[in-house]
Amino acid sequence: MRLNELHDNPGATRSKKRIARGPGSGKGKTAGRGIKGQKSRSGVAIKGYEGGQMPLYQRLPKRGFNKPNRKAYAVVNLGLIQKFIDAGKLTGDVTEDSLIASGLVRRKLDGVRVLAKGDYSAKVSITVTGASAAAKAAVEAAGGSLTVASSASSE
Secondary structure: OOHHHOOOOOOOOOOOOOOOOOHHHOOOOOOOOOOOOHHHOOOOOOOOOEOOEOOHHHHOOOOOOOOOOOOOEEEEEHHHHHHHHHOOOOOOOEEHHHHHHHOOOOOOEOOEEEEOOOOOOOOOEEEEOEEOHHHHHHHHHOOOEEEEOOOOOOO
C-alpha cells in the first residue's frame, strides 16, 4: 500500500451543500430561509427568544449569590504532598514556593490551602495560607507541624 492509494470508505465523506448557487442547486433564490421575516435576514441572533412569550430563563427563579471579591485558593491534598516527599521532589520544610517549584501547584492564586485527603506520614513542617482542621490534625499526628500564615490582605 502506498500513500497515493489511501482513500476513505465509500460514503464516509459527503460534499458540502452549496447554498444560494442558482435554481438548479435546489437551494437557490432564498437559500432555504423562506420569504421575509427576521430569520431570513443576515446578522440575526435570537437564541432565547420564544415569540414574545416570557423566556424560560426569565420564568425560572434565581437563587444564590456570587461574591465578587472571593478568594481563590490553590488546593493541595496531604496524600499528594506525601507522594512528592517520597519521590524526593519535596525536601526540607514545605512552603508555598517549594510546592510551586516541585510542580505540585501550578500557581499560588490567593494562597495555597491544604486538605486532609490521602495518607500522610512525613515529619515535616508545612507553611501555607490555609488548611482544614482535619489536615492540621493529620500533620500533627504524623509528628510534623502545619502553620497557617496569614495572607497580606486577610479579612
